[in-house]
Amino acid sequence: MIDVIFLQFLNGLDKGAAYALIALGLTLVFGTLGVVNFAHGALFMLGAFCAVLFRQFLTLETVTVDPSQLSPWGTPLEVRAPLVQAWFGDWGAVLVNYSVPASIIITIPIMLLIGIALERGIIKHFYKRPHAEQILVTFGLAIVAQELIKAFFGPNPIPQPMPTDLRGAADIGAWLGMPANVITYPIWRLIYFLFSAVIIGGVFAFLQFTTFGMVVRAGMADRETVGLLGINIDRRFTIMFGLAAVVAGLAGVMYTPLLPPNYHIGMDFLVLSFVVVVVGGMGSLPGAVAAGFLLGILQSFASMTQVKALIPGIDQIIIYLVAVVILLVLPRGLFGRRGVMEA
Amino acid sequence: MTLLKRGPSRRRVLQTGLAGIIATGVAPAIFTRGAWAQEFCNNPTGDTVTFGLNLPLTGAYAEEGADEQKAYELAVQHLNGEGDGGLLPMLKPSALKGNGILGKKVAFVTSDSQTKADVARAGATRMIERDGAIMVTGGSSSAEAIAVQGLCQEMGVIFMAGLTHSNDTTGKDKRRYGFRHFFNAYQSGVGLAPVLAQEYGTDRRAYHLTADYTWGWTQEESIKNATEALGWQTVQAVRTPLGAADFSQYLTPILNSGADVLILNHYGTDMVNSLTQAVQFGMRDRQANGKDFQIVTPLISELMAKGAGESVKGIFGTSNWHWNLQDAGTQAFTKSFGAKYGSPPSQAAHTAYVQALLYADAVERAGTFYPPAVIAALEGFEFDGMGNGPTLYRAEDHQCIKNVLVVQGNESPTSEFDVLNIVQEIPREDVAYDPAMFGGDLGPAEPVPMCA
């Protein structure tokens, strides 16, 4: 039994890491800019498609028709040869194999640009407008982004294989001195967990220990005063939005081997991430992270047959149920401040 | 302000633009229908007859929907005497002439059902009421099929189901106006069990993950019955929400549950995800009870196998049809489809194509589009040449009784399409069953309801 609980806990951490990472970006935007960003799921999706794009570029092929051979349905066979992969010589195959982690290189600048363009182009005009309008305009943007992706990449999921060396499961139990094959867990999921932890830690350190972060935190607390001190807070907020977009994008890239991305993947995460953010308390970074892990772990345990036997269907509603209970007991979520988003 | 004019002028552009489009495209359909000279719904009075294609072009089963659309376009071409004729000369007996249906050219309209029953039904209504569809066909989920065939019964329009695998479609929810060529979950279980016994033995402990809705339940029940009859034990049957995407929380409890076979009652992207993730959890490298751990996917298609890639190798499942069959019908269809689209047809495409042909043939034999006459022509129709061997459209439940294929993920594919191998063709006598087994009531064919 202990091994089952341990595994389920591990799985909860793994799911929680994904939730926390998405909720972190959402909170970053809300906490600094005061904007409720319904396009955050779309940014996650765009990040995932950076990986798709990168892989499609690497695997571009030349097609030649060979009339001497026939396809199974009797037409001349199309012979395909790698094009881009060949440019890199021996490294080509390695690069294709590691395309998902390698695509981080292009994801960071692309997402930064998208984020900054979005903030300068549209979001900044909505700082002083009601939250309902922020929700609506970002929701509209999310629709546009996902429909554009659908128009170019089609409606179906596009699988992104993980590097061959990182497939399969690691025997964690053996590392902890247990017998072999008792606690095994997929390597990529462990990597995703570590990756999330690093990013979350990085964002916290950035805000806590750099001057830039200090100014941003000051701006979060009192924007006007910081402005009066002659600090250009607007520019810093733009960068923060870009940073949030990068965090969302990276979360998307690394998630692709676990779930083949399609245009709709962001919307599926959006509702969930909002529940996480609200449970954590609007605008609270530690709240978002804590709520992410809490909901991940609870969801994992609620899916156990023993629990489902007690309360049928609990695995389908646990997240929402927890959200309702927490909001009724703690009016502003786990770590929410007074007066945020209540009117 | 400049924006003051932008709003209305944009709307006006849209309106006039649409009025133009509609004047050219939609209006004729309305006017021809205004003739009211029909004694049944959408009696074609002009020189064309319209099929309503209700296809999931987005959502979990979108890939099947897109393939079905290709097949329908091909079928319409062939019915109109264009292209290479495909399966038209193969159908035996056949009344098809290759000049449309009863001399009328075949046209079609499409609607995206989004893999949702509600939307599918709205789309079917739209195609019947606005576009004058004489017959509705398509769909890639049992929920859609059952919802739409109920509607068609109310409207008096024949529904030729596409890919739908639930026992209920021709069982408790069967309808007089609905017909299914595809096989069902019960037949999957009966067909698959002997192969499983032969490959994995009769002493196995199975763990089911089941999509938590009616199709999943009927398949779980059918497979459970079939495997338990072999002597297998069922450790646990766990229901997962449809579209769960991340199945990891359901996979972890399997690892140390004492089970040595995982049966995935999922379909579409759900199956691709759960199978891939199960393999990532190392399930295929494990040992349990001194045996190699195995995964079984009772219903699998080429499209899903392609999506799952490496993970599907060596895994057993069942299919309605496969393009690698060696009979003349299959080869003709594969050739025709491959030449046009550059890829072999999936089982969804095949069933869609065959359904379109069977409807056209039934109308030709009946000599009229009058639905009760067409229904009578389809009921009890025995035919061959469509790639599934001799086939009977059973009158009692409108289920086609034909061979079922047991397939296995190809260990060494020679091309990206060569993902499944045919292990065995189960003869139709073995998968036939009592039509009364799944209950239901077809309802009457007459009086023919009138649609608006």
Place this chain on the structure above:
Amino acid sequence: MGVMSRKDLLLFLGFTVTVLAMPIWLQPFGAAYPDLLQRFMIFGIFAVGFNILFGLTGYLSFGHAAFFGVGSYAAVWSFKLLSLDAIPAMLFAIVVSGAFALAIGYVSLRRSGIYFSILTLAFAQMSYNLAYSVLTPITNGETGLQLTLSDPRHLDAAIGQAAGGQPIPTLLGQSLGGFAGFYFCAGFLILAFFIAQRITGSPFGMMLKGIKSNQTRMNYTGFNTKPYTLAAFVISGMYAGLAGALLAVTDPLAGAERMQWTASGEVVLMTILGGAGTLVGPVIGAWLIKYFENIFSAINEGMLHRFFDFLPDGVDSAFVAVTRKFVGEGWFLTLGLVFVLIVVFLPGGIMEGVRRIAGLFSRSRRAPTVPGQAVRQPQPAE
């Protein structure tokens, strides 16, 4: 409140005529077929009801589709158990969805702002997920609840009415298919509009608007605002139930998808697109979105080619290639773009656009109050 003011009366009459004449004036737009007209009416009612909560009190519910779905299920169960007549089904649906709204509203209204939105969303998603899975004995899961020949229909059986053939809903023995169904729904939309108009103008409506502009101040002046918001929530839940029941009357199937959060989001979009807080706006928003969904999505390449036929060769292909991204399957993209533009430039929705244009014309003559604009607060609240 005695008689209606002249302005309200004109608005009401204008609305009634517009609705009843829809089969005529929508003919050139290709939308004058019964199924779509029925949907125009049904989603019009849904949006008008949603606006009573959101437009008047400012509480943004993200779970209204749950009441819509519950209304549908209740109506279908009434068809199955009681009678195929539409009247008991609708009454039953309104009562059940009202009770459901009372329960959810009572809990959710303990919080405000986005916390309220998330609570309603959570309740609706729970309803949806349960309807799909463990509640299947009641909802028939993803297959949807349908009528069958073997349903008991106790009331019908008691008065000896045995329908032959596939059971379909009726009104006093009269079939409700086609245009009869449309006029049946149209009657309810007009009634719903009338009630909403009276609510907006009543002291109760004033109270709700007061809550929207400053709830704290209302509380300090000694009002307990909770009963008022709860009443608004329940009324709008009953509207949603009515709309859901009508959808089941015109097409007797209830599926769980209509409770999903995307369906809740759709009614929010409709209301804002048309103009939250106005009477006519939400209805126009509903019509526009349904028109897009049904007509725009059905435009295919062939139609575009015919439309651009007058252009020279090559040019027309280019036009077709560009426009086809925006119609057919791409209709949602167009909707998203329109949506962004409207929120950016016309925060009050289409009705604000109408008012601004009307204001341009009438500025010289009189003060900028305009017919068709019953509420002076176009801004949706937070």
